[in-house]
Amino acid sequence: xxxxxxxxxxxxxxxxxxxxxxxxxxxxxxxxxxxxxxxxxxxxxxxxxxxxxxxxxxxxxxxxxxxxxxxxxxxxxxxxxxxxxxxxxxxxxxxxxxxxxxxxxxxxxxxxxxxxxxxxxxxxxxxxxxxxxxxxxxxxxxxxxxxxxxxxxxxxxxxxxxxxxxxxxxxxxxxxxxxxxxxxxxxxxxxxxxxxxxxxxxxxxxxxxxxxxxxxxxxxxxxxxxxxxxxxxxxxxxxxxxxxxxxx
Amino acid sequence: xxxxxxxxxxxxxxxxxxxxxxxxxxxxxxxxxxxxxxxxxxxxxxxxxxxxxxxxxxxxxxxxxxxxxxxxxxxxxxxxxxxxxxxxxxxxxxxxxxxxxxxxxxxxxxxxxxxxxxxxxxxxxxxxxxxxxxxxxxxxxxxxxxxxxxxxxxxxxxxxxxxxxxxxxxxxxxxxxxxxxxxxxxxxxxxxxxxxxxxxxxxxxxxxxxxxxxxxxxxxxxxxxxxxxxxxxxxxxxxxxxxxxxxx
Numbered sequence: 001x002x003x004x005x006x007x008x009x010x011x012x013x014x015x016x017x018x019x020x021x022x023x024x025x026x027x028x029x030x031x032x033x034x035x036x037x038x039x040x041x042x043x044x045x046x047x048x049x050x051x052x053x054x055x056x057x058x059x060x061x062x063x064x065x066x067x068x069x070x071x072x073x074x075x076x077x078x079x080x081x082x083x084x085x086x087x088x089x090x091x092x093x094x095x096x097x098x099x100x101x102x103x104x105x106x107x108x109x110x111x112x113x114x115x116x117x118x119x120x121x122x123x124x125x126x127x128x129x130x131x132x133x134x135x136x137x138x139x140x141x142x143x144x145x146x147x148x149x150x151x152x153x154x155x156x157x158x159x160x161x162x163x164x165x166x167x168x169x170x171x172x173x174x175x176x177x178x179x180x181x182x183x184x185x186x187x188x189x190x191x192x193x194x195x196x197x198x199x200x201x202x203x204x205x206x207x208x209x210x211x212x213x214x215x216x217x218x219x220x221x222x223x224x225x226x227x228x229x230x231x232x233x234x235x236x237x238x239x240x241x242x243x244x245x246x247x248x
Numbered sequence: 249x250x251x252x253x254x255x256x257x258x259x260x261x262x263x264x265x266x267x268x269x270x271x272x273x274x275x276x277x278x279x280x281x282x283x284x285x286x287x288x289x290x291x292x293x294x295x296x297x298x299x300x301x302x303x304x305x306x307x308x309x310x311x312x313x314x315x316x317x318x319x320x321x322x323x324x325x326x327x328x329x330x331x332x333x334x335x336x337x338x339x340x341x342x343x344x345x346x347x348x349x350x351x352x353x354x355x356x357x358x359x360x361x362x363x364x365x366x367x368x369x370x371x372x373x374x375x376x377x378x379x380x381x382x383x384x385x386x387x388x389x390x391x392x393x394x395x396x397x398x399x400x401x402x403x404x405x406x407x408x409x410x411x412x413x414x415x416x417x418x419x420x421x422x423x424x425x426x427x428x429x430x431x432x433x434x435x436x437x438x439x440x441x442x443x444x445x446x447x448x449x450x451x452x453x454x455x456x457x458x459x460x461x462x463x464x465x466x467x468x469x470x471x472x473x474x475x476x477x478x479x480x481x482x483x484x485x486x487x488x489x490x491x492x493x494x495x496x
Contacts, residue, residue, distance in 0.1 A: 120478075
């Protein structure tokens with residue numbers, strides 16, 4: 001068992017805040033399975049802390065075996081898991097986006113859990129790129145990382161000003177979004193490739209972005225007095241399922 | 249502003265625990281919109297506590313205007329909302345289930361958030377009945393109630409031993425479930441009515457229940473190294489969407 005000082009603990013805990021993640025370009029990953037996925041991925045893992053339960057000493061050049069109590073102090077979970085890794089945030093250069101793929105664009109998704117679930121859905125549906133507006137929740141925050149269950153290692157996530165991005169992409173791509181006044185998604189022709197925009201939890205797709213949508217879709221409710229709206233992660237699941245089904 | 253004693257606070261807080269909800273047959277609902285939905289529903293609302301922000305004094309015969317600090321003490325939310333209602337748990341008699349409907353059956357769904365989301369999905373897709381195994385999370389727990397966003401008022405939820413229920417229903421109904429070795433849901437014929445079984449987050453559908461499934465379905469992943477599994481709420485969204493789409 002190695003000791004871990006006050007300063008080191010404070011440093012690790014500071015990465016729960018975006019301000020410090022942005023400065024250090026580092027984030028934390030917790031849980032054996034998630035850490036395993038990051039170790040096996042192209043992500044640059046800086047350090048792995050582990051308790052007695054699993055032996056990670058041979059898995060990485062820089063590991064530290066610590067007490068459960070110390071682990072609880074550096075963890076962002078109510079009940080700490082046996083492993084915590086410090087991982088580098090990949091560089092966020094905006095690559096030219098491939099026109100021959102299906103891409104998700106997120107217009108100010110606020111909830112870290114929703115963002116994590118959407119990243120996991122993208123992984124499931126073979127969507128490799130997610131373009132996030134600058135006010136979308138941070139993909140490297142502890143709650144989002146937790147919710148992605150390792151899918152974060154397989155998805156290319158880029159934060160950028162969404163309007164100019166969509167504007168420049170709109171010439172060659174269909175841009176889809178869900179709206180109350182859209183066409184029934186079950187009966188609309190959907191292209192194999194294109195960009196699907198998902199809107200903010202409370203406000204939906206912003207007016208500015210709505211002007212760039214070339215195909216407005218509606219997910220119809222099946223009940224008379226149904227829930228007013230679907231949660232955005234549910235809407236993403238249904239929308240992606242429809243796109244992929246057509247081209248299965 | 250009325251005062252609220254220590255005993256009264258303790259009593260309200262006790263309803264966060266299933267043990268006390270079962271004994272009192274009462275649960276709490278928080279948030280203006282959710283409380284509004286319960287007041288407008290067939291549920292029997294016993295009492296409404298509210299702070300200054302909204303005036304609920306004329307909305308119910310038994311209301312109490314309390315301080316924000318008192319509200320925070322009886323609330324189960326990190327930040328209390330302006331309204332909290334004490335509501336009766338509807339009697340859980342097992343009615344004969346209609347054969348001409350689509351029904352959800354939950355086999356030990358553990359996570360209150362998942363259960364709440366599934367109740368909301370049922371509402372969206374016009375599914376009126378959910379049959380829960382006895383080890384499924386409690387629909388009247390604070391986290392589930394919160395996640396349903398009022399949909400709980402429109403869905404008939406019954407807790408029962410799932411095996412005999414499905415066994416007796418299996419004669420007249422198709423019973424569907426999702427499995428890794430199932431038929432591609434996008435290409436399988438789906439009946440308008442029947443029972444869709446959703447399994448536990450970690451273990452899926454139990455072996456005993458699996459023996460009663462007449463149609464095994466698979467939601468295919470579209471990526472090579474995709475996420476191992478879909479969250480059960482996502483799988484419910486995609487499955488219900490497929491069933492309803494066919495008979496839209």
